[in-house]
Amino acid sequence: xxxxxxxxxxxxxxxxxxxxxxxxxxxxxxxxxxxxxxxxxxxxxxxxxxxxxxxxxxxxxxxxxxxxxxxxxxxxxxxxxxxxxxxxxxxxxxxxxxxxxxxxxxxxxxxxxxxxxxxxxxxxxxxxxxxxxxxxxxxxxxxxxxxxxxxxxxxxxxxxxxxxxxxxxxxxxxxxxxxxxxxxxxxxxxxxxxxxxxxxxxxxxxxxxxxxxxxxxxxxxxxxxxxxxxxxxxxxxxxxxxxxxxxxxxxxxxxxxxxxxxxxxxxxxxxxxxxxxxxxxxxxxxxxxxxxxxxxxxxxxxxxxxxxxxxxxxxxxxxxxxxxxxxxxxxxxxxxxxxxxxxxxxxxxxxxxxxxxxxxxxxxxxxxxxxxxxxxxxxxxxxxxxxxxxxxxxxxxxxxxxxxxxxxxxxxxxxxxxxxxxxxxxxxxxxxxxxxxxxxxxxxxxxxxxxxxxxxxxxxxxxxxxxxxxxxxxxxxxxxxxxx
Numbered sequence: 001x002x003x004x005x006x007x008x009x010x011x012x013x014x015x016x017x018x019x020x021x022x023x024x025x026x027x028x029x030x031x032x033x034x035x036x037x038x039x040x041x042x043x044x045x046x047x048x049x050x051x052x053x054x055x056x057x058x059x060x061x062x063x064x065x066x067x068x069x070x071x072x073x074x075x076x077x078x079x080x081x082x083x084x085x086x087x088x089x090x091x092x093x094x095x096x097x098x099x100x101x102x103x104x105x106x107x108x109x110x111x112x113x114x115x116x117x118x119x120x121x122x123x124x125x126x127x128x129x130x131x132x133x134x135x136x137x138x139x140x141x142x143x144x145x146x147x148x149x150x151x152x153x154x155x156x157x158x159x160x161x162x163x164x165x166x167x168x169x170x171x172x173x174x175x176x177x178x179x180x181x182x183x184x185x186x187x188x189x190x191x192x193x194x195x196x197x198x199x200x201x202x203x204x205x206x207x208x209x210x211x212x213x214x215x216x217x218x219x220x221x222x223x224x225x226x227x228x229x230x231x232x233x234x235x236x237x238x239x240x241x242x243x244x245x246x247x248x249x250x251x252x253x254x255x256x257x258x259x260x261x262x263x264x265x266x267x268x269x270x271x272x273x274x275x276x277x278x279x280x281x282x283x284x285x286x287x288x289x290x291x292x293x294x295x296x297x298x299x300x301x302x303x304x305x306x307x308x309x310x311x312x313x314x315x316x317x318x319x320x321x322x323x324x325x326x327x328x329x330x331x332x333x334x335x336x337x338x339x340x341x342x343x344x345x346x347x348x349x350x351x352x353x354x355x356x357x358x359x360x361x362x363x364x365x366x367x368x369x370x371x372x373x374x375x376x377x378x379x380x381x382x383x384x385x386x387x388x389x390x391x392x393x394x395x396x397x398x399x400x401x402x403x404x405x406x407x408x409x410x411x412x413x414x415x416x417x418x419x420x421x422x423x424x425x426x427x428x429x430x431x432x433x434x435x436x437x438x439x440x441x442x443x444x445x446x447x448x449x450x451x452x453x454x455x456x457x458x459x460x461x462x463x464x465x466x467x468x469x470x471x472x473x474x475x476x477x478x479x480x481x482x483x484x
Contacts, residue, residue: 024049027177028076030095031086032060035110038147039084040068046181051076073098082106082173084142089113089125092132103135106170109194110142115202118195126164126194137170139163140194141178141185144201162197164188210293211300214265215258215308222257226250226427233421244324252315257431259308260402263367264435266302267399269294271441274454281463299374302395306371309364352411359405366398396442403435 025048029036032054041064043050050068053076054060061070069076077083077098085092085107095102109126121128126140141163161183165171171187178185188197205212227250234240269291276291277283286292319325336344372378373390382390410428413419419426444450 026051026080028053028080028083029086030073030076030083032056032063032070033086035147035150036084036086037063038150039086039110039142040064042150042181044068048180051080053077074101077101077105080105082108082177084108084110085129086110089117089121089128092125092129096132099133099135102133105136106167106173107133107136107138108142108174109138109140111198112143112201113198118199118202124191124194124198126191126198130166130191137165137167138191139165139167139170139174140188140191140197141174143198145183159184160186162186162188162193162200164191164193164197166191207297208300211297211304214301215262215304218258218261219254219308222254222427223250225424225430226253229421229424229427237421248315248318248322252312252319253427255308255312255315256406257427259305259312259367260406260431261434262301262305262308263399263402264438266298266305267396267438267442268434269298271438271445274445275441277457278450278454281457283457283460284462303371303374306367309367313360313364352408356405356408359401359408363398363401363405366394366401370395370398399435400439403432403439406432406435 027043027048028051029040029043030053032052036052040050040052044065044067050065052060052064052068052070053073054070055073057070057072064070073095078101083102083105085095089111107129109129111125113121113125123131124140126138130136130138141161143162145161159182161178163171163174163178163185164187165174175185175187227246230250230253231242231245234242272291273287273295276287287295370391373382373387379387406428410426410432413426414429445454
């Protein structure tokens, strides 16, 4: 093309419409669906002249912005150099009659296959479109952007737009259009990457599958364990029907166990990684695949821990509202009257409950802080030291507070024979194992002999390798010696 499609003065840096150039670039759209209408709205708002090609222009004209021209497909592809193909794959063949008019133009494929179509076809939609129109430059773009995001603007959705094409000039033209519309282009290479780009919208929380299954497995295990102890045991041993506890009480007993174990699993891989580095004497050997994947899923596991802890807090607030709880209070009052007891007060239990609740609130507050700083908008405002302090130091403080919260709940119950129903220990004793190991290991890593060695390893020192140096003492410079 003789002139660039996008004027550099068309839009401001924030993506808003700026003073347009005297020659407004024209863009074509083939299709009249929801995405085509949203795309036309965004293009018009970004300063483009839009012409829409439809099989029924009179019926569809009222659905598009008044600034957009809606006409027949044959007339819409005449003047624009860039044409968006906003239709399904099975309708591509209906455009073959326009091959001569489309020759030499840039076709932007915005379609997405269904999961079944993606598995059925070995050729991406963009590659199939390129095979039908070999004289055109096909570019894959905008398929990861929803119609809502196009209308409301990139601030309400993902800003990134993956782009791929075999024609560098065509790709560069579309890159400029993406920036002009307020989005961030991401160059994905040649058109062979279109299949990967088209698979992006089909992924449903790919990084959450393993953590979600882990949380679900822990919930099922602890729910079944608490069911046996709190519901089945009284029914078998004493004939008491306590199945009413299943919806609220047993769930509320299970949620803190899941949250506590998940939180400990966030910091356990770090302990294992440090132990491996100390054993190997280097940081340049790869961790095992299972540990590497575990480290990558820590954020999701932590957020699920916060979710379970928040649910536990809500369920706990609902406990006094239950009808069964009211009956228990009335029965207790009646028993107190019958036994002629005017005042019931257990100093130890009062203090235990006060400390237990206080530690729980503090632990939930710390988890809330960790969850908030995991948001990209908050994390991007922190430097690395601040983010590391919150996620590592304060996260470990949250684990310690949760451990104290659990120990206060248990108090002396772990040593009472009546608590071992069906010879099963109380649930909280099961959850304490991993966190206590982590806290003990963290304490060992703070010992000077271990801490200094671990710091040296993480700064590049190797036991049997090429780099050896001593850490700075006071404010002196480190003496570094290399052996090749």
